[in-house]
Amino acid sequence: MRKYHLLTVTELQNETPDSVRVAMRVPDDARKEFEFLPGQHLPMQISIDGKPVRRTYSICSLPGEMPLEIGVRVQPGGKFSEYVQNELKVGDQIEVMPPFGQFHANIDPSNAKTYLAFAAGSGITPIMSIVRAALENEAASRVVLFYGNRRQRTAMFIDDLYALKNRFPERLQLYFLFSQEDQEFDIFSGRLDESRVPELYRAFCGGLEPDEAFICGPNTMIDSVKSALLGVGMNESAIHIERYGAPRKGGGPKPASTAPGSKKLATIDVIMDGHKKSFDMSVDDSNLVDAAAEHGIELPYSCKGGVCATCRTHVREGDVTMATNYGLEPWEVEAGFVLACQSVPVSDKITIDYDKT
Numbered sequence: 001m002r003k004y005h006l007l008t009v010t011e012l013q014n015e016t017p018d019s020v021r022v023a024m025r026v027p028d029d030a031r032k033e034f035e036f037l038p039g040q041h042l043p044m045q046i047s048i049d050g051k052p053v054r055r056t057y058s059i060c061s062l063p064g065e066m067p068l069e070i071g072v073r074v075q076p077g078g079k080f081s082e083y084v085q086n087e088l089k090v091g092d093q094i095e096v097m098p099p100f101g102q103f104h105a106n107i108d109p110s111n112a113k114t115y116l117a118f119a120a121g122s123g124i125t126p127i128m129s130i131v132r133a134a135l136e137n138e139a140a141s142r143v144v145l146f147y148g149n150r151r152q153r154t155a156m157f158i159d160d161l162y163a164l165k166n167r168f169p170e171r172l173q174l175y176f177l178f179s180q181e182d183q184e185f186d187i188f189s190g191r192l193d194e195s196r197v198p199e200l201y202r203a204f205c206g207g208l209e210p211d212e213a214f215i216c217g218p219n220t221m222i223d224s225v226k227s228a229l230l231g232v233g234m235n236e237s238a239i240h241i242e243r244y245g246a247p248r249k250g251g252g253p254k255p256a257s258t259a260p261g262s263k264k265l266a267t268i269d270v271i272m273d274g275h276k277k278s279f280d281m282s283v284d285d286s287n288l289v290d291a292a293a294e295h296g297i298e299l300p301y302s303c304k305g306g307v308c309a310t311c312r313t314h315v316r317e318g319d320v321t322m323a324t325n326y327g328l329e330p331w332e333v334e335a336g337f338v339l340a341c342q343s344v345p346v347s348d349k350i351t352i353d354y355d356k357t
């Protein structure tokens with residue numbers, strides 16, 4: 001099972017007035033574990049007023065680069081992000097789990113691909129790593145990036161993107177959209193929404209045959225871009241998405257055995273690091289992670305919203321049902337992986353295995 005490591009903050013830089021770039025040094029003995037694919041993220045934990053606060057942030061640096069960098073958008077009232085902006089100092093240590101996530105590009109120097117990338121707001125963070133990796137390491141690949149923000153001054157990594165455009169003018173098409181600033185051309189004034197994306201595609205992707213598309217941003221933007229790409233004939237399996245922000249409410253299926261007032265117990269066996277721990281939970285409990293915590297068993301988690309997949313585990317025996325799933329690919333669900341933060345048992349006994357990857 002992945003565990004937290006202490007990473008040391010080596011640099012803090014205001015990226016925009018409301019975002020901070022954080023560089024962290026990985027200890028030498030953990031370097032191997034922190035190797036990553038472009039697009040992956042880091043579950044992180046800091047202690048604020050004696051309580052652990054967890055968040056997940058995508059890596060914006062290039063695989064192989066050290067220190068690791070993340071971009072943190074500061075949310076008003078956001079405990080973690082306000083701490084990063086106001087309290088965190090160079091030299092501080094943060095608990096960070098090794099990189100993780102199915103949203104990534106498989107970079108291969110022999111590839112000659114056309115990548116489309118769509119980012120909104122801080123959704124640029126994993127896209128930045130993917131775009132850089134494709135341009136730096138696949139000499140015959142090209143990237144078309146559409147990047148939406150409210151205003152230019154709130155757009156993260158804008159200088160890095162212009163620098164990339166200067167280095168790779170033939171292989172990077174870069175388009176900025178601003179929803180609260182008029183642009184010289186109307187097509188760039190507004191959001192990446194259902195009407196705009198087909199228009200952008202027709203205007204700037206005509207003649208291209210995109211191999212893969214990467215989309216990162218809020219739910220509505222992702223759904224609009226995905227449906228537009230399906231509409232122009234892209235295969236769903238070539239469209240990769242990473243959702244940011246609060247997920248929609250689940251309202252998913254409830255366990256078959258749940259009845260009002262039911263206190264039926266299920267036995268949960270947890271395999272972790274070769275050891276087994278067990279606890280009982282009521283089918284009325286909200287999810288495996290919280291139920292385990294009530295018995296002093298800490299299972300990994302970060303967002304608890306069905307998005308980050310930090311809580312991913314394999315159901316070796318029995319059945320569970322998930323309320324929401326934005327973090328697992330269809331093949332993972334097919335193979336028996338679930339999000340523990342969204343799962344409750346539907347059989348009397350289940351075994352979940354954190355050692356299976």
Ligand code: FES
Nearest residue numbers: 302304307309341
């Ligand atoms: S903790 Fe993020 S999906 Fe479960």
